[in-house]
Amino acid sequence: MSSANSTKMGSFSEKMGQIEDSATLSVMGKVKGLIAQGVDIINLTAGEPDFSPPQCVNDAAIKAVQNGMGRYTPSAGLIELRDIVAKSIRNEIGIEYQAENVVVCNGAKIAIVQALMAILNDGDEVLIPFPCWTSYPEMVKLAGGVPVMVACDENMLPDMSALDAACNKRTVAILINTPSNPTGVVFPKDFTRELGEWCLAKGLRIISDEMYCALTYNGIEHHSPLKLVPELQKTSAWIGGMSKSFAMTGWRMGFFAGPKDWAAIVGRIQSQLAGSPNAIAQQASMAGLSHGMAEREAMRLEFEKRSKLIAAGIDAIEGISCPEPQGAFYCFVDISSLIGLTDESGITINSGDDFSKVLLEVDKVATIGGSAFGATNHFRISFAASETELERALEKLSSRVSTLLTSGKN
Numbered sequence: 001m002s003s004a005n006s007t008k009m010g011s012f013s014e015k016m017g018q019i020e021d022s023a024t025l026s027v028m029g030k031v032k033g034l035i036a037q038g039v040d041i042i043n044l045t046a047g048e049p050d051f052s053p054p055q056c057v058n059d060a061a062i063k064a065v066q067n068g069m070g071r072y073t074p075s076a077g078l079i080e081l082r083d084i085v086a087k088s089i090r091n092e093i094g095i096e097y098q099a100e101n102v103v104v105c106n107g108a109k110i111a112i113v114q115a116l117m118a119i120l121n122d123g124d125e126v127l128i129p130f131p132c133w134t135s136y137p138e139m140v141k142l143a144g145g146v147p148v149m150v151a152c153d154e155n156m157l158p159d160m161s162a163l164d165a166a167c168n169k170r171t172v173a174i175l176i177n178t179p180s181n182p183t184g185v186v187f188p189k190d191f192t193r194e195l196g197e198w199c200l201a202k203g204l205r206i207i208s209d210e211m212y213c214a215l216t217y218n219g220i221e222h223h224s225p226l227k228l229v230p231e232l233q234k235t236s237a238w239i240g241g242m243s244k245s246f247a248m249t250g251w252r253m254g255f256f257a258g259p260k261d262w263a264a265i266v267g268r269i270q271s272q273l274a275g276s277p278n279a280i281a282q283q284a285s286m287a288g289l290s291h292g293m294a295e296r297e298a299m300r301l302e303f304e305k306r307s308k309l310i311a312a313g314i315d316a317i318e319g320i321s322c323p324e325p326q327g328a329f330y331c332f333v334d335i336s337s338l339i340g341l342t343d344e345s346g347i348t349i350n351s352g353d354d355f356s357k358v359l360l361e362v363d364k365v366a367t368i369g370g371s372a373f374g375a376t377n378h379f380r381i382s383f384a385a386s387e388t389e390l391e392r393a394l395e396k397l398s399s400r401v402s403t404l405l406t407s408g409k410n
Ligand SMILES: Cc1ncc(COP(=O)(O)O)c(C=O)c1O
Pocket: 047, 106, 107, 108, 109, 110, 133, 177, 180, 181, 209, 211, 241, 242, 243, 249, 252, 253, 254
């Protein structure tokens, strides 16, 4: 064998070499490892509820196993589940989907990747307002596209004039997320309509990630651009799933919903990539969507209490600030006024990542530094943790900030 061939045998895809590891999952993994070794850490990294799924979900899964239902299903998912998902989107979001518009996927993450694979040709551009969920740019790259990152405005909403400037003839889609991970911001109704109308005028598809749509607080309502600008339903896609609002992260159930032609291609891609979605989790999801709404609401109310606790706690700490979480279960904290300070830990705060590092190493409070979401001077707190843990974390956070402000030198 020639040396040229042996070099080829040892090499990997250049395209895949550009894909970053999920920053949030890697920090969460490290923190879970430290906790397993017995280190006492308050873990506020989690992008997952600390609750159990509704009882009917667990019961349905056990019954499905006992009844031998763990076989392949149709590749786009069981028609009964697709029907229930369509009905729930009709009732809760107001978009007139039928079963044929829906593809059940093994998590919303792969639903988004498959949606992108279905529409992108090499080099096509996708607008991504940031701060954003860490996976979006990598997903676009995985699907052969080019992510175009566009900074949000001071209210953490997509900046319309910046989007306008970034849009060109190679732009085919925009990836948006409301309620937002990591900012907790919910797009207001008028803004959502304006954004939808702009996309329609520009001929852009929207992939509207509404994963946290059932988790909004204090009377704030969720709005979908696909409902407010119905014409978009012909070309745009809606993404949701069971992970966050039903506490089913590990069950891997996400939903693509969109025009029938797009759904058919997503189904075909899935038939080759996954074969079919998890059969047992599909039975459990049908039970959850049909009978688990009261427990879903109980979890939302619990998150709402925590959102108030964490917002009030941060508000009381001079030197840091965050927009009040309106949805999802994250608080995105601005630490700009601590930049340049160094305290006894010896770490100089040059970014939200540095601050998050001090919190972990010195105070044993785990959070996610803002660079994972494209924001330098922020860090993310997940309030998917008990009130006791949140209170303990707030105390430590408060004393860390006051130490930095009083004794920190720059
Ligand atoms: C905004 C957003 N979309 C989608 C997902 C993916 O969810 P799933 O667990 O269904 O893959 C997440 C998970 O963190 C998320 O935060």
